[in-house]
Every structure is written in structure tokens, then in C-alpha cells.
Amino acid sequence: MTCLRSGHLTNDAGEAAVITMHIKEQWSRLDAATQQWLMDNPGSQVLPRTVTATINKETGENADVDLHGGTLLTEEDREFIQAKARAAKSAREASRTWSSAHRFFDAVGH
Numbered sequence: 001m002t003c004l005r006s007g008h009l010t011n012d013a014g015e016a017a018v019i020t021m022h023i024k025e026q027w028s029r030l031d032a033a034t035q036q037w038l039m040d041n042p043g044s045q046v047l048p049r050t051v052t053a054t055i056n057k058e059t060g061e062n063a064d065v066d067l068h069g070g071t072l073l074t075e076e077d078r079e080f081i082q083a084k085a086r087a088a089k090s091a092r093e094a095s096r097t098w099s100s101a102h103r104f105f106d107a108v109g110h
Contacts, residue, residue: 021047021055021063021071024080029059039085045078046070 023030023038030038034054038044047055049069056063063071073081 021052021073021077023055023073023077026055026059026061027080027084030055031058034058035084038081039088042078042082042085044073046072 027035031054034051037051046066047070049065052063052065052069052071055061065071
């Protein structure tokens with residue numbers, strides 16, 4: 001159990017508690033805009049309170065938050081988000097390459 005003591009979250013032993021969110025398990029439940037924010041910010045270690053609140057709303061979860069309303073991403077989640085960001089970038093580049101190599105022109109004259 002975590003509780004607030006002297007302005008810091010602590011566990012039952014009085015040690016600092018780490019508040020984490022497991023994005024990987026919730027990814028399919030996240031809105032496309034939320035997924036995009038995460039991929040646009042793949043280096044984030046702590047999610048801001050607005051993003052945390054959005055994720056909690058979208059997933060129906062009530063993840064613990066720190067004193068500022070944010071949550072810490074696990075290393076596994078950061079690696080997952082970074083992989084998603086790399087895959088999305090590769091897909092955009094592949095699409096751009098294909099579209100520039102295959103231009104279609106309308107044959108109707110004016």
C-alpha cells in the first residue's frame with residue numbers, strides 16, 4: 001500500500017514508492033491521439049497529469065499518480081513506445097517513398 005507522508009509517496013516500510021503505468025498492456029485501449037502523443041514523446045519517463053488522466057479515462061483504470069498527478073513509465077513501456085515510434089516513422093518513410101515513385105496523372109484535359 002502506498003500513502004502520502006511528508007509530501008512524498010511511501011510504501012508500508014516507509015520507502016519511496018514508485019508510481020508506474022503499464023502502457024504496453026493498455027495500448028489497444030488507447031485513443032489514436034493518445035498513442036500519437038506517446039510516439040511523439042518516446043523519451044518521456046514521466047507522463048504529465050493530463051496524459052495520465054486521459055489514459056485512465058480511456059482504459060477505465062485508476063492508476064496511482066505522484067504528487068503532481070503524473071506516472072512513471074516502466075523501462076519496458078519506454079522501449080515499447082520507442083519501438084512503436086520507430087515503426088510509425090518507418091511506415092511514413094516507406095509511404096512517402098512509394099508515393100514519390102508512383103505518381104498518377106489525370107488524363108482529362110482542360
